[in-house]
Amino acid sequence: MNASNTIDFRTLNPRAQDLIRQRAFRQRHGDNSRLTAEEEVIIQEGLGRSEAILPETVIREAKEASVSIAKNYKLLKETLERYEDAIRKRWVKKKRDVRKEILLDAWGKYRPMAVCHRPDLQAFRRASGGRGARGSVTDSVDVYMWPHVNLEDLMDTTTILKFLNSRGRHAPALFAKMDLESMQLGRQTEALKLQHLPEFHWIDLESEDPQIYGRVKKLSKCTDKVENAVESLWVLKAQRRILKFLVKVCRGILHDKDIDGSALMEAPIQPEPPALTATVGEFSTALDLNREIPYLVPRKLDLSRLRSLIKSRLAEWEDYACAMREDPGFFAEVASDWSEHASERVLGLGNRKHPDLANPARITNFWDRTLSSAINEPYENLSVWTIINTQLDELLKLHNDFVESQTEEVDDDHPYLEHVGRIRFLLEVRLLDKLQRELRFIFPSSPPIRHMYQSTSMLELRSDMPKDDALIWLVDQLRPNESMCPAEIIVAELNRLIGMDKNQKDRITPMVARFVADLGLGYELRSQLFMLCPSMFDGYNLYENRRIMDWAKEKLLPLYDLKMIMGHNHAGDKFLKLGEAGNPSKLYYPVDKRPTKDNVESMQNAERNLCHVWLRFDAHMATHLKPATNAYFLGLFPKKEVQRTPDWVEPHGPAPKNKVNEVTQQMQQASFADENTGPGGSRFIAPEPKTKIKTRGQGIQPDSALAAEAQDAQNQKSRFTVKKKPKQVFSTLFYQPTHTQQPGEVPWTDFVQALAAIGFLPEKLYGSVWRFAVSRTFAEKVGVESAINFHEPHPQVKLPFRIARRYGRRLNKTYGLDGSSFVLES
Incomplete structure (x- = not known):
């Protein structure tokens, strides 16, 4: 074509x-x-x-394809059973130009193989008006039917080997749904011709029997089993060419072997080689795993991963929210990020500044809106992720019983299906849609990009800017309800572009990277849920389920109430103006500087100012929200001890009495509230005093001695022996201030390797997010099994001390680690 x-x-x-x-x-x-x-x-x-397609055409083409599929699958399977290990060894040794020649010859020169990754997306981009797609690809519909057959991906050392193993060791029926999903962009944009049959037909794509697979059956009426036979025919055509291609690849690699004659059957069958690693590099990455999906056996649902992804993201937002209340430096960073990514920063026509930035008398208006966005974000995310986590827990309780009942007909209002529908609604309607809308403002307003845009009634690309920018085009495609390209394809490619193209690194700010990461995570969760229960996604309209809609309305009502008193476009006279009190200029927090009297006083002053911001916010919430709604938001925050800077002590002089100023005392005595806190109460509670058990001296009692020995044994059990470089990393993370020195930055690679050395399992997720699951040995030592997320510094490659310190406090809070947990290897 x-x-x-x-x-x-x-x-x-x-x-x-x-x-x-x-x-x-x-x-x-x-x-x-x-x-x-x-x-x-x-x-x-x-x-x-x-035009319509004739039934005779479908029957003839399906038969031809199924016969070819059965023949080539049998030949590929028998070849791998005898020579797979030899194929692997030979392929790894071949140079790239030889690999390229084998792949091109196997695919066929009449309809050449695409060059770049996701050639269907590049073809769609050209057809949609975007120019300058990276690489050259054919303009035929081949790119929409076989988007994963391309040189960029298949010339990799292991990709074609995984492709051969999956397709040659497993029946074609196992890949039917995956092959149809790979054509999603072509189907949705009509690039693949969708003809209709005048009669009801069904093509069997479920049987593993080669005599039945691909058989066409005419039905007298439309039933639940009827699917579009033309789409099924696409699957057969796709698999026919894939298997034929893979057989030719084997011939090209085993050029000195006769795999078509009787000699093949005479060769002895060998044990299957060990599975190839599904990752690239030292640590696993979600980008690598996703890139390899089309070449592997369709993955099964990983409930432990699904649970861990949700819980670690919720825990991250809890730490984020606590740091916003406790750490003036972190609060100032967040406020500054929202300020630098505000749409008001984009110049208007004639390079005019926004009135609130051009007029000093109106600058407070800008900061009022900025602080509102910065404070609302953790409330929004804590609420949504808490609900998702709760629904997942309920879902998993019902999982085994539901799976066992699949032989029976299940009603749409089954509790299991309802929980899946609820999570799907929160992901699609509240989380993903909101992230996509916000990214459409945050990205054009970000410092490296804003010069390319101008502000009119919306943010528009300037007419003098190039139209062939891949990054700009991808973000532009995330317009809600407008782009015909599925958003999950765009998000996956956006994450891949940012992660693999070094030229994009300086164009992505940490805040943009965080939003892109959340989009990637959200779509992975949606994909996992789809595997859990396809019936709640494929053709199921959530908006027609009254039970789910009523539940969602009730659960999200508190966020609506919050918006009506905090959103600058909705609150009216109730809008809380915190711009003057919460301006980052009043929150100078030199925690990364050498301790001096001036620096300590600056830190204490920042802590008092931050306390004032939150006391005003808490009072505003208590005044304008219903008591039950206010209690709901108070309950989202974990109770934790708030750390405050002690008074300055002269290095060689006597220590002054411990005086705590009035406002700081309020911070320490209040709570991230318990349920009994009244409408006017604040959110912090004073920590209980800790009693240190004496382990030496005359006064120790027998019971105390036993307790001390038990504590000592526990400390010994939870200690980790590490080498010099990890020990230096942990010394910085859990640094104890001195008057003479202050630690420097921590290289990100050293941070990752240090955590790996004590039993964490690092995995690069999306954007800047890394997930650190724990090994069984580590979990037994510390008594905690949950994973933790950290953000890689971007675009720099080192963690500043203030962030390293923050990460150390999170490790202490989650796993009880501190400086004494690590012993230098002798």
Whole structure:
């Protein structure tokens, strides 16, 4: 098929474009309602595809494809059973130009192989008006049917070997759904021709029997088993060419072996080689795992990973929220980030500044809005992630019973399905949609990018800017309900581009990286839920489920109430103006400086100012929210001891009495409130005094001695013997201030390797996020099994001391680690 089969959507009439967008939007949101017959005709006429396919054509092509699939699958399977180890050894030794020649010859020169990763996305970008796609790809519909067959991915050392193993060791039926999903972009944008049968037909893509797989059956009426036979025919065509290609790859590698004759069967069957690692590099990365999915056996649901991803993200937001209240430096950083990513920073027509930034008398208005956004974010995320976590816990309690009941018909209102639907709603409607909308403002306003945009009624790319920028185009495609490209494809490519293209690193700020990371995580969770229960995604319309909608309305009502007293566009006279009190200029917190009297006083002053901000906020909440709603938000915050800077002690003089100023005392005595706190109460509670057990001297009692011995044994058990470099990292993380020195920065690679050395299992997720699961040995030592997330510094490669210190406090809070937990290896 030639280039004329690739649709240029700009050439369609506006009505056809609008209808295609409507249909794509319904598919993304599980709405199985169809367009009217008249509307379908408009689309088909606009695309020039009004013809129908004959049943005889489907039957003939399905039979030809199934026969070819059975033949090549059998040959590939028998070849791998005898020569897979030899194929691996030979492929690894070959140079890149030889690998390229083998792949191109195997795919065929008549319809050449695509060059770049995701050639379907590059073709869609050109058809949508974006120019300058990286690499050159063919314009035929091949790129939409086989997007994972491309040189960039397959020339890797292990990718083709995994592809051979999965397709040659497992029946084609196992890959049918995955192969259809890989065509998602072509199907949704109409780049793949979707013809309709005048009669009801069904193609068997479930049987592992080669005599049955691909068989066409005519049905007398439409039933639940009927699927679009044309889409099933696409799967057969895709698998036919893939298996034929893989057999030819084997021939190219085993050029001195006769794998088509009787000699193959005479060769002895060998044990299957060990599984190839599914990661690239020293530590696993989500980008590598996702890139390899099309070449592996469809993954099974990993409930432990699903649970860990959600719990570690919730724990991260809890730490984030606590740090906002406790650490003036962190609060100032967050406020500054929101300030630097505000749309007001983008110049208007004629390079005019926003009035609130141009007029000194109005600058406080800008900071009022900025502080509102900075404070609302942890409340929003704590609330949503807490609900998701609770729903997942309920879901897992029902999981085993539900799986065992799959032989019976399950009603749509089954509690298990309802919990899946609830989590799906929170992910799609509250989390992902909100992140995509916010990123469309935060990214153009970010310091490295804002010069490319101008502010009119919205943020628009300047006319003198190049239109072939891949990063700009990808973010632009995240417009809610407008782009025909599935958002999960765009987010995956966005994460890949940021992670692999060094030229993009300086263009991505830490805040943008965090939003991109949350999008990547959200879509991975959605994918995991899809595997858990496909029926709640494929064609299921959540908005028609009244029970889920009523539940969501009730659960999200507190966030609506919060918006109505804190959102600057909604609160009116109730809007709380914190811009003057919470301005970062009043929160100078030199924790990374050498301790001096002036620095200590600056830190104490910042702590008092931060306390004042939160006392005003708490009072505002108590005044304008219903008591039950206020109690709900108070309950989201974990109770923890608030650390405050002690008074300055002269290095050689006597220590003054421990005096705590009045405001700091308020901070220490209040609470991240318990349920009995009244409407006017604050959020902190004083920690209980700690009694240190004496282990030496005359006064020790027998019971105390036993307790001390037990404590000593526990301390010994939880100590880690580490080498010099990890010991230096932990000394910085758990640094004890002195008057003479202050530690420097920590290289990120040293930080990761130090945690790995004591039993953490690092995994690079999305954006800047790394997830550190714990090994069984580490969990037994510290008594904690939960994972923890940390953000890689961006674009720099070292952790500043203030962030390293913050990470150390999180490790202490979660696992009880401190400076005494590590012993230098002798």
